[in-house]
Amino acid sequence: MPTSTDVRPAPPASPPSRGRRVALVVALVLAVVLPAQLWTGGAPAGAPGDDPRSATRARSGTATAPREPAARPAPPVPGPAAAPTAGGGAVPAITVEGDRILRGGEPWWFLGYNSFVWSGDCGTDEEKMSAADVDAWFASMRHDGHGAVRLFFYDGWSLGRLDAAVAAARENAVYLAITLDDAIGGCGEDDKDEAWFADASERTVFRDHMTALLERYRGETTIAWFEYFNEPSYAGGALREFYDEMGAAADAVDPDRLFSSGTVAPYWLDGEENFRDVHESPGVDVASMHEYDENEVESNHGPGVRANSGGKPVIVGEYGITAGQGCDLDYGARAALIAEKAQVYTDTSGGYAGALAWAWQPGTGGCDISNLDQDDASQEVLRTFG
Template identity: 65%
Template sequence: MSDAPGPDPTTNPIPAVRLPGGRRRLVVAAALALVVTIGVVTAVVVSRGPATSPGGGSPGSPPAADGLGTDVPITVDGDRILRNGEPWWFLGYNSFVWSGNCGDSDERMTAEDVDAWFASMRHDGHGAVRLFFFENWDLERLDAAVESAKRNDIYLTITLDDAIAGCGESEKDEDWFDDQGERDAFRSHMTSLLERYRGETTIAWFEYFNEPDFADGRLREFYDEMGAAADEVDPDRLFASGTIAPYSVGEDADFQNVHESPGVDIASLHEYDENEVESNHGPDTRGNSAGKPVIVGEFGLYASESGEDCERDFAERAEQARAKAGAYTTIEGYAGALMWAWQPGPDNASECEYGNLDVDPTVQDMLRTFTP
């Protein structure tokens, strides 16, 4: 349990990813009674807001490319993530079901939808998107996403499996880790992608799992093993842990133990602490990251277009998201943050949810034009 000041995690719930059948993030107590959720993204190119971008051009346009593109690899030095040898920050989105491999039929995106979405983002080397890509998913779609991201100067992070049993995956409990067949299948999936994308700098890093548990020490052992296997294929490839926060792994010492693994380069925080700027779990996360950089792999804010029956309207969400982005790009130890979620579907501008960023031009413009 976290000792950080602020709400107890058991009263400060974290939403989990929903299975097909709707788009709203379910909220569950952080005692890890996490419920599987998943929705899908169908890209909608929305109108741009009125702000002038830092890179110049017409009002609301993305920042101009910096000339380096994603050919510049992302590296780690201590608790900093570097690009071209300089401290780097990033800001962007999550998309759990961008590929059409899960979700409702009216939510699924085509490769063209993904390309249009990426084209609507910032193009200055600070844009990033976190994509799930599980075993036996569509490799042609992933190839297309990588090529589109490269054209649009957007870095990708790829999550290889879901520890909380989303989208047909199994829960990563002690029994799963003890099953050699499961471990072998994960290793095969991981190494096949490492071989396919060896040297591809548009992929900033891979992430082993979404939201794993300590599993009585098995998680650390697994990361040691898989990190060594990854080094045999692509020793320069970075890996993130995918964790929620120390309280969800068991104890602060367990969280640190996981991140001391030589197979982990980047620590992960997921937070839905809507009325805070830095999450109250942030100090513990940074303090127990084994001196490695922390990325906020997910943060979300409920909103609807009008704000009716919801804590925020779109303008209020954009301002709170801007404050969080400022914290997660300037406080020492953080490298950036990704919002939940680009998850299109019918009529979701009026719904009070986390996943309607596709119809929220205000927050999109903030993510395009933000600078620390």
């Protein structure tokens, strides 16, 4: 997840040391004919087959200050008055079988967006969305059961806004992935390093946040899965232990709820062995890859992710393509590349299940990866591909 203050180098094929993403402009991308069917920050570049050199991703992440655990509000009491639950208009449940995600028992693929500014709890004033903005956004998406959105929802954020988003998603047959915390310190959260994982009070805060949402939305089929973290590191093996622990805690509350890893790629976890170790956790149902390889169709990290996913389905939780005024790519060229990526990332026979573009982020213009709200061509592809 990008921020305007976070930069880190994008990886070559062999794992480098971890860092923050750095800005660049895409060197070249061949225009592809846009089908009549078929998201935002900055990203790495490289010709197809080459290793990416660097990445830019504009994201604010400056809205909230870190909170003391003691200041957390008490978890809500679950029940009919606490939140909308599955009922009238419920969509088919999402399940996992082997390396496929199923919808109503049939292999399922999805396409959609990311947003960390949707609730007004994070982002600049220009980026934040109102509840009405979110309603209109969901209404603009595909409504055939293949639309999906990844929403960030951290401890202390507005439960009322989340209730409303869940209701709007259900009404429009859009599935939600909800990310519970940020491992790279965005939106006022802490970096999740070995010291964080060793802190029992931090683990308790996380578990209480997770448990409250599991109880609140038990049986809500519009939520496809929760995600423990955005872009965690291996932390010397602490990540695997954490996913084992939290997975068991989640199963005690709602054994039917799926969880995604939120990971970037093997290099981010210091190698394929660590990546495989994390995804073999019984607490992980869905393997995640984030890629900012711009003009690559399948990311050069994709084969390593799929080979080390622990036999679980792979989702592209984030991808970004820089386009707009002053870019080498205009919106039409980006839409064409999105269509090409969609062909690969919705191929359920190859272990993939779908992809979510970065990002829907009002207030972003010019040459960027986060200006999808202004990109009608890419919206159309995401709405009609398939």
